[in-house]
Amino acid sequence: MTDSKTRLVEPRQALYHPPLRFDVLHLPLLGPLLRWRWSRLVFQLALLAVAALIVYDGFSGPQLAPANSATVLAWVHYRGLVILALLLVGNLFCFACPFTLPRTLARKLSISGRRLPSALRNKWVSIAALMSIFWLYEWLDLWASPLLTAWVALAYFLVAFTLEAIFTESPFCKYVCPLGAFNFVYSTASPLQIRAVEASVCRSCKGKECINGSETVLGCGTELFVPTLRSNMDCVFCLDCARACPYDNVALAPRSPLTEASERRWPARWDLAFLIVSLTFMGLLNAFGMVPPVYTLLDKMRAALGLHSDAWPLLLTYVFGTLLLPSVVLFGSGWLSARLGLQRGRGAARRFAARYAPAFVPMGFGIWLAHYGFHFAIGGLTIVPVLQSLALDHGIGQFGAQPNWELSYLLPADWILPFQVFAVLLGFAAALYSLGRRALKRDVEPARALLEILPWALALTLITIASLSIFNLPMEMRGTSQMGNR
Amino acid sequence: MRPASHLLLLALLLATAACTRRSPRADQAPEVDLLLEVEPSPPAVGQAVLYLILTSSDGIPIEGAELSVRVDMTHAGMQPVLRDAVHLGEGRYQVPFEWTMNGNWILTVEGTLPDGRKLLRTFALSVGGSGR
Amino acid sequence: MRKITLILLANLIAFYIFALPAVAEGPGTGGRRVRLDDEPAGAYLVRVVTSPTPPRVENLYVEIRLLNASSSDVVTDAEVTVRAQPSGFDASSLEATATHDIAPIPDEYAAHLPVEAAGVWEIQIRIDGPLGPAQVSFLERVSSPTAVGAVLSVGAPVAGLLILGIVFLRLQRKNPPQSGESEGPTPG
Numbered sequence: 050m051t052d053s054k055t056r057l058v059e060p061r062q063a064l065y066h067p068p069l070r071f072d073v074l075h076l077p078l079l080g081p082l083l084r085w086r087w088s089r090l091v092f093q094l095a096l097l098a099v100a101a102l103i104v105y106d107g108f109s110g111p112q113l114a115p116a117n118s119a120t121v122l123a124w125v126h127y128r129g130l131v132i133l134a135l136l137l138v139g140n141l142f143c144f145a146c147p148f149t150l151p152r153t154l155a156r157k158l159s160i161s162g163r164r165l166p167s168a169l170r171n172k173w174v175s176i177a178a179l180m181s182i183f184w185l186y187e188w189l190d191l192w193a194s195p196l197l198t199a200w201v202a203l204a205y206f207l208v209a210f211t212l213e214a215i216f217t218e219s220p221f222c223k224y225v226c227p228l229g230a231f232n233f234v235y236s237t238a239s240p241l242q243i244r245a246v247e248a249s250v251c252r253s254c255k256g257k258e259c260i261n262g263s264e265t266v267l268g269c270g271t272e273l274f275v276p277t278l279r280s281n282m283d284c285v286f287c288l289d290c291a292r293a294c295p296y297d298n299v300a301l302a303p304r305s306p307l308t309e310a311s312e313r314r315w316p317a318r319w320d321l322a323f324l325i326v327s328l329t330f331m332g333l334l335n336a337f338g339m340v341p342p343v344y345t346l347l348d349k350m351r352a353a354l355g356l357h358s359d360a361w362p363l364l365l366t367y368v369f370g371t372l373l374l375p376s377v378v379l380f381g382s383g384w385l386s387a388r389l390g391l392q393r394g395r396g397a398a399r400r401f402a403a404r405y406a407p408a409f410v411p412m413g414f415g416i417w418l419a420h421y422g423f424h425f426a427i428g429g430l431t432i433v434p435v436l437q438s439l440a441l442d443h444g445i446g447q448f449g450a451q452p453n454w455e456l457s458y459l460l461p462a463d464w465i466l467p468f469q470v471f472a473v474l475l476g477f478a479a480a481l482y483s484l485g486r487r488a489l490k491r492d493v494e495p496a497r498a499l500l501e502i503l504p505w506a507l508a509l510t511l512i513t514i515a516s517l518s519i520f521n522l523p524m525e526m527r528g529t530s531q532m533g534n535r
Numbered sequence: 536m537r538p539a540s541h542l543l544l545l546a547l548l549l550a551t552a553a554c555t556r557r558s559p560r561a562d563q564a565p566e567v568d569l570l571l572e573v574e575p576s577p578p579a580v581g582q583a584v585l586y587l588i589l590t591s592s593d594g595i596p597i598e599g600a601e602l603s604v605r606v607d608m609t610h611a612g613m614q615p616v617l618r619d620a621v622h623l624g625e626g627r628y629q630v631p632f633e634w635t636m637n638g639n640w641i642l643t644v645e646g647t648l649p650d651g652r653k654l655l656r657t658f659a660l661s662v663g664g665s666g667r
Numbered sequence: 668m669r670k671i672t673l674i675l676l677a678n679l680i681a682f683y684i685f686a687l688p689a690v691a692e693g694p695g696t697g698g699r700r701v702r703l704d705d706e707p708a709g710a711y712l713v714r715v716v717t718s719p720t721p722p723r724v725e726n727l728y729v730e731i732r733l734l735n736a737s738s739s740d741v742v743t744d745a746e747v748t749v750r751a752q753p754s755g756f757d758a759s760s761l762e763a764t765a766t767h768d769i770a771p772i773p774d775e776y777a778a779h780l781p782v783e784a785a786g787v788w789e790i791q792i793r794i795d796g797p798l799g800p801a802q803v804s805f806l807e808r809v810s811s812p813t814a815v816g817a818v819l820s821v822g823a824p825v826a827g828l829l830i831l832g833i834v835f836l837r838l839q840r841k842n843p844p845q846s847g848e849s850e851g852p853t854p855g
Contacts (some may be wrong), residue, residue, distance in 0.1 A: 113607055113641060120611035193609040428612020454605075457614035477824060481831050489838070499835035506828055513824040521820060565728050574704065575770075581700035616730075 069246055072300035083301070089287055092145035094423065100147045100202050107199025114149055118435050123202070124192045126432060128434050129425020131232065132418050136306075139239040140232045141281060143285035148209040149270075165212075165220040172320040175230035177325055182227045183331055187338050188360050200204035200226055219270035223283055232329055235417070236281040237309040238410050241301055243290060250298040251276035259299060268294040274298055279313055282321070287389035310410045311483035312490075317396065322406035323384075327375040327412035327501045333471075333516055334370040336420045340522040344467060381404060382504035390493065390501040405505045408483040412509055415476015416516050419469035423520075426468070429459035469520045477513040483505060556661040563652040566592045569644060571658050578634055585630040587620055587644060596626025600654070603647035604630050609639045620646075637663030702790075702805050705734065707800030711745075711794060712736050721810045721848040724785055727751070731765055731776040731792060741774045743767070749778040751788045751822025754806060765792075785811045 074080045082088055099122060113370030114120040127142075133140040164170065182201075191197050205226075212221040222229050247250045259275040262268035268290065269275075271283045275290050291299035315321060337343050343366075350362035383402030387393065390401065434452035441452070460468070484505055488498035572586040585604065589597040602620040607613065616635075620628035634640070642658040703715040712734040729749050733742035753847065761783075765776035782788055789834040791804040 113643075114609055114611040115607045115613050115615055117611070124610075125612035149664070192611060397695075422614050424610075428614070431612050431614065454615050454617055457612075472824060477827060481827055485831060485834065488835075495835045495838040499832060499839075503833075506831060510824045510828045514821050517820040517824070575701055575714055575716065579700075579701055582704065583715075584704070585703065 051395075064352065069244075069300055069302055072246070072302055073241060074288070074299070074301045081347075082417075084292060086292055089144060089289075091514070093147050093150050096142075096145045097147035097150055100206075101204050104199045107202070110195060110439065110442070112195055114195060115431060116435060116438060118432065118439055119162050119195040119198045120192065121432050121435050125424050125428045128421040129429065130422045131228075132414075133425075135235045135239050135452050136418065137240070137415070139241040140236040140281065140284065140286040143222065143229060143232050144287060146222075146229075146285070148205045148226070149204065149213070151210045151213070151217070163216055164218050165216045165224055169498065170218075170220075170224060171318070172224070172230065175227055176225050176320070176324055178225055178227040179230055179328070180330060180367060180371050183335060186335075187367075188363045190200055218272055219285070222285055223271045230324060231328065233282050234282075234325055234410060236284065236286070237283055237407070238306045238414050240303050242281055242308050243273075243275060243284060243286075243288075244300055244302050244305050245276045245278075245297070246298045246300045248276060248295050254296065254298075256295065258293040258295055260478040262289075263293040263295065263505070266421050268293055280309055280315075281427045282309075305485055307411065307479055309408045310407045310479070311486040313407075315419055316342055317403040318398050319379075319399060319402065322399075322402040323375060323466055324411045325406050325413070326379045327371050329374045329409045329416065330378075331371050331510060332413050332416035332420060333512065333519065336416065336516065336519045340519055342522070352367065357503040378508045385504040389503065389506050390491075390497065404487055405484060405502060408480045408487065408505060408509065409478035411476045411483060412512060413476070415473045415479070416512075418476070419516070419520055423465055423469055426460040427458055427462070430456040466520065469494050470517060471518065473513060473516050477509060480509050484509070485512070498502070561653070562655040564648055564654050567593075567648065567654060568592065568634065569654070569656045571642065573660065578660055580634050580637055580663055583632045583634055585620075585632050585642070587624075587628040588631065589626045589628065597622070597648065598622070598626065599649045600628070600646050602628050602644060602654070604632075605643045605645070606632070607641045607643070608636065609641060634662045675822065680694065690772075702807065703803060706803050707736060708803040710736050710791075710798035711742065711796070711801050712739075713762070713792065713794070713801070713806065714801050715790075715792065715803070717790075717807060722807060723810050724783065727776050727780045727782055727783040727788075727807070727809060728769075729765065729780060729790060730770055730772070731778075732772070733776070733794065735798060742796055743774050745776075745794050745798075747776045747778075748793045748795075749780060750774065750791040750793070751780045751782050752791065753784065753790045754787045756784070756786050758782070758786070771822075782809050823843050 053152040072080070075528070076084055106117055107361055110119065113122075131142045135219070136430060151521035185191060188378045189197055191201060205228075208225065209221040213219070231423045256263070257274070258266075258268060260268045260272060266289055270287065271291070273284055273287060273290075275294075278284070289300070291297075291301070309315075347359055347362050350365065351357065351359065354361060356362065379402055380398065382405070386401040386405060387397035392401065436456045437449045437452040440446070440448045441450075485501045488502045489495065491498055493501070566589045566603075568588075570590075572587040572588065574584045574586070587602055587604075589600055589602070589659040591597055599622065602618065604618050606618075616632065618630045618632060620630045623629050638661075640660045640662055642660060644654065644656045644658070646654040648654055700717055701714070703713055705712040705714050707713075714732040714734075716726045716730040718730070722728075726834050731747055731749070733745055734740065734745070736740055749763050749765050751761040753760065761780050763778040763780055765778035767776060768777065769774055770777035772809050782791075787806055787808050789804055791802060794801040
């Protein structure tokens with residue numbers, strides 16, 4: 050009953066309530082397994098065993114990259130499988146990440162439980178970490194060194210443990226880990242996403258266990274709130290929210306992989322936009338590092354700088370390719386886009402960058418898929434003889450008296466370049482589609498919208514031309530350090 | 536402190552495994568000279584012939600050794616090439632070969648000398664240039 | 668709106684599917700390839716290396732090393748001529764003088780043969796030097812030019828850009844501006 054002084058408040062519309070088609074968490078067999086309290090731990094322990102193998106073989110095994118499981122697993126299988134997982138499912142590596150396993154121990158040792166300083170609570174640290182790891186990868190030839198690969202794995206454990214011990218909010222995952230940054234960005238193009246089943250259930254929920262945790266299950270480590278989740282960014286796919294929810298109101302649901310790139314509003318943050326664009330250029334540069342022109346370039350830079358080492362030439366190349374060029378593209382296109390869209394004033398460039406930079410997600414995805422897919426396709430089966438050899442080194446002959454070094458290709462060699470070209474062109478097509486959709490949602494005439502997206506479309510076109518040219522060049526695998534230029 | 540004890544146990548297991556791991560095959564004849572010649576030189580993508588010239592420290596050719604080569608690129612995931620050497624005489628052993636890609640290669644020569652000692656040598660080679 | 672996006676997507680994907688086979692020719696293993704390995708020819712031993720791999724129309728380089736067959740000394744003062752003759756098809760033969768100038772190794776000879784058609788060519792090397800005349804030959808398959816692949820590597824992306832422009836300009840003609848945004852709150 051209401052009186053004249055009581056205002057009847059209409060129920061608020063759900064923040065986000067698309068129809069739920071099906072829920073992976075309620076599929077037969079798979080659903081109960083994923084919802085099982087210890088499922089994540091089981092997968093993490095499996096990857097911990099792999100990490101332990103990488104460290105072990107990296108330190109004690111043959112220091113020849115094709116013959117050591119450290120380098121084969123890290124630089125062939127991890128890279129190939131993570132990109133395929135992101136394409137077909139979601140952020141499976143973060144789901145099974147072993148680097149956060151010592152988190153429980155770290156929390157027992159937790160010094161203050163503070164959050165990371167606000168100045169660091171953004172993506173700039175992970176961008177710097179990404180640039181650093183790619184530069185080290187090229188300079189120190191991590192891909193050719195089992196020992197250094199093992200040290201990288203150990204470093205990940207150490208940094209993750211240290212940050213978890215000092216700060217809350219899973220700072221390693223959310224703000225530092227370069228693998229996580231890569232996975233977060235490209236999981237925004239994955240076909241599965243966490244969401245609430247019924248928004249009304251979340252509205253009436255008192256405990257908010259999905260983020261606060263329950264008696265038996267921790268809440269979201271990266272402090273994402275399920276009813277408002279519209280993106281896979283920062284979601285580590287741990288499914289703790291689903292396990293913690295007392296109402297079984299959390300679903301893992303399918304969606305169009307281009308939903309986030311083409312429709313969703315992204316936060317108007319330079320760090321996020323820069324991460325997306327920079328990762329695309331990192332993909333280009335990582336592929337460029339294996340073709341003849343890069344060695345000519347490094348030779349000329351060394352000669353011009355009067356150096357013997359490749360450290361500085363590589364650093365300059367990476368600063369140019371992953372910092373300056375993306376900056377020009379992002380800030381330049383954002384500014385130009387705003388001007389062409391007749392939008393001025395404070396923050397206009399940032400808003401336009403946030404609107405259109407997500408189109409680079411499918412572009413970068415295509416480039417990384419082409420590169421990582423290439424290595425996985427040509428060397429996926431080499432793990433078999435490597436593990437056979439490892440077993441024989443320990444007197445275990447059940448897997449063969451001799452390693453079968455004939456095993457290598459997962460795909461016929463003739464398929465690989467067409468696959469790469471297809472991946473890049475599909476990424477480009479999806480990027481243009483995303484740009485187009487975003488532009489058409491603006492309340493402007495199509496001709497004006499076209500002008501707005503023109504700088505971005507031109508940048509994407511040039512990136513596509515560059516990547517196709519790179520993948521069309523013959524590959525040369527040269528270690529700069531092996532040439533005495535470290 | 537269960538997680539710590541689990542980690543400690545894992546570390547101990549790895550250390551134990553490392554102790555039981557067979558040592559890398561060692562070169563039992565360090566005084567023996569092994570010279571590698573590659574034709575064509577400098578190496579180029581395509582057919583090639585590797586010559587292994589085996590001599591004692593006195594320069595006397597060593598005949599009758601059983602030699603094999605394993606040739607790897609330096610990047611993980613690349614299939615190695617395995618070949619047995621053919622004894623030509625006068626300490627020369629020949630390995631027909633094909634360089635399939637430009638880049639850095641590691642050539643490992645393993646063998647057994649006539650006196651039963653094991654031989655192990657590694658050579659690093661660069662195939663092709665950085666373009667015309 | 669849905670129809671427009673479907674048309675846009677379908678056009679883009681269809682174009683790339685048709686463009687793909689021409690783009691995906693590939694450069695081969697690249698680099699140089701030994702074709703004759705110290706082949707006896709008169710008083711010489713001739714090594715011939717061709718590049719790139721595979722050689723392509725208008726892009727075939729031949730490098731020649733001459734050795735004195737008896738002393739194994741490198742011969743650097745001969746006149747070396749390279750001739751490309753089509754084998755089993757119609758095309759103009761081509762002849763070039765091999766010189767030290769463009770050889771990567773200064774003691775060797777090199778020539779550029781811009782053959783005009785794909786197919787099997789007979790490459791003849793004629794030597795006129797201090798040890799007398801000699802000749803060797805071999806067959807070389809020349810592939811279609813990467814120029815086609817290169818044009819499409821540039822053309823396919825540019826075409827995508829043009830398709831985007833055409834779609835928007837057609838929309839400009841047919842559809843009124845969209846009425847407001849519907850993107851909802853920010854994620855995370």
